[in-house]
Amino acid sequence: FGLVSALGLVLLAAPVAQTEAILAALAPHLRPGTVVTDAGSTKTDVVTAARRALGDKIAQFVPGHPIAGRETNGPDAAIANLYAGKKVVLTALEENAAGDIERVAAAWRACGAVIHRLTPREHDKVFASVSHLPHLLAYALVDDIAKKPHADLLFQYAASGFRDFTRIAGSSPEMWRDISLANQAALLTELDAYMAQLTALRAHLAAGDGAALEQVYSNAQRARHLWIKAIEAAEAPPSPDKE
Template sequence: MSRGEAARPAFGKILIFGVGLIGGSFALALKAAADVAEVVGFGRSADSLNEALALGIIDRIGIDPALEVGDADLVLVAAPVGATGDILARIAPGLGPRTIVTDAGSTKSDVVAAARAALGERIGQFVPAHPIAGAENSGAAAARVDLYRGRKVVLTPLAENPVAAVDRVRAAWVACGAEVRELSPQRHDEVFAAVSHLPHLLSFALVHDLALRDERDTFFTYAASGFRDFTRIAASHPEMWRDICLANHEALLVELDRYRAELDDLRVALASGDGERLQQVFAVARSARRAWQQS
């Protein structure tokens, strides 16, 4: 076996904070690609960690983050965005010089600010990322080796990041089967306020308004497939979406105000019986929606 040794994985030790759907699927995909030697899991729930261990998502349950991080190649923080700062503060004291840290948060400006506060002059080791792979289920049991296949992952590199660090994070996501893009943190937050955060807010708002009515049962009885699809995202996690809305409230307020102006305009058309205007708005929307679906 002089030359018969298996190819060395690209990553030696990886730490994952949060071994649920997002972190767990990342670990499974890297393992399937033979791209990691050891995965150490951290989390708030012993049950989740034990489940992830039993499912082969992680190789060990970590005890002391500051102790483990010294010789880790990569750290993935896959926790709620509000918890990212605390986790980074816990690993900061032991952070090795070669360790690269990344995250999976749905918002980026706030995460970057928290990372700057926690990591200080080591901020260059933190490469922010957002895998776009929402799912209705959560937890380690929902993790899937193919969750990221064909999905987009947005990196929002910082001026302080060495190119090599960004390349390593990109390589990890490419190994998971993802299509990697780059945006600035601010642009990321503006884009996702429009195409994700606002739709969630609007969907929650519609169902909330119906749910508080005395005759809600009558209303829900006649809701059909259009309602089902429009409100599917209103079944999302309240705490997670509270945190996203608060974290990205600046960009979200801009989008919400644009949208309210759009509704004001439609209200005028409705109240004045302006069918031409309604049809124009609907036709532009339909055409854009169909073009998007086919792209």
């Protein structure tokens, strides 16, 4: 950690439960002018941990979250263009200087990322819905099938749909354990809402109500198409300048 004193920008990339210990170890080496940011998938807990660990140096910590994860991890999984066209959410603190926020933003823009801003609480509510819940569901489905006595037969016939739905179940269990617990309240809210949706779908299925099932499926298909269209437009490379 002694080298930190010579750096202008430090990126913390570790499971969120390790944030406080790492920042506490960094704190004695932080000189004025050094900015620390992170890549954690939850923010309210990270900010709380940072305040405890850094104390009066909290202004030097600019929380962030790159939205470009993969199901693989470790240095061998690195790819050069991972962040190109992808969002990075900064959840800046009121103590952060504008110049420090811009330093972090500029570093991410240099990787090709697009900067967005949310509060820590907004961030955690959003990602409980569109990231943390999907991971929980993928893990649960694969675990459920793996525990069945005829799991080998089921996996033998699982094809592209199953692979696509469960891709994120290949992610780091340690990391997602920490994320799930760190965002527990928001994740429970989303899980309860999803369970209510499943209960309604079960009722439609039990009643043989094809129209109700189709309405849910059609709404989901339409919403997904619109989302994909928006994502593709946002991540499209800029057109070459015309002379």
